[in-house]
Amino acid sequence: MPDPMRIRAQAAGDKTTVRVLMSHEMETGLRKDASGKTIPAWFIQEVTAQLNGKPVLTAEWGPSVSKNPFLQFVVKGAKAGDKIAITWRDNRGETRTDEATVS
Numbered sequence: 001m002p003d004p005m006r007i008r009a010q011a012a013g014d015k016t017t018v019r020v021l022m023s024h025e026m027e028t029g030l031r032k033d034a035s036g037k038t039i040p041a042w043f044i045q046e047v048t049a050q051l052n053g054k055p056v057l058t059a060e061w062g063p064s065v066s067k068n069p070f071l072q073f074v075v076k077g078a079k080a081g082d083k084i085a086i087t088w089r090d091n092r093g094e095t096r097t098d099e100a101t102v103s
Contacts (some may be wrong), residue, residue, distance in 0.1 A: 007100035009075075009084045016078035016102050018049065020071045020086050028063040043091055046073065050085045051078050078102050 003023035010017050022044065029041025041063055051055035056075050071086075077083070080102055087097040 005086055005096065005098040007084060007086055007098055008022070008098050009016060009082075009102040011080050011102050014076055016075045016082075016084075018071075018084055018086075018100075020073060022069050022071070022088060022096075023044075024048075024068060024090065026065055026067045026069065030063075031056070041091060044069065044088045045091050048087045048091045049073070050073075052060055052074055052082050052089075053085075095103070 003062045006021040006024065011016060024044055025042060026044065027039050027042040028051045029038065033039055043063045043065060044061050047057070047059040047061060050057060057073055059071075061069075075084075081101045083098045083099055085097060087095060089095045
């Protein structure tokens with residue numbers, strides 16, 4: 001199982017800034033190993049965010065995103081105590097979901 005994500009959600013007025021650090025190798029499928037064989041592509045394809053169970057963000061990513069990607073976005077209407085859930089799915093079908101409380 002992949003390492004957990006680091007999620008921080010801080011409210012300021014009616015806006016909440018969400019910062020997510022995801023742990024993932026993110027291979028493009030273009031690099032070669034020491035023996036010259038191509039390393040298979042392995043990358044996050046879809047990222048979703050939910051605020052208290054309601055979708056607030058969906059992103060489709062490709063192989064160009066860097067290793068251990070960082071995502072930041074702003075949500076309106078979230079308040080302290082609300083729950084932010086982030087889910088990603090990669091091209092091998094692996095998924096990861098983590099949750100944080102807005103502070």
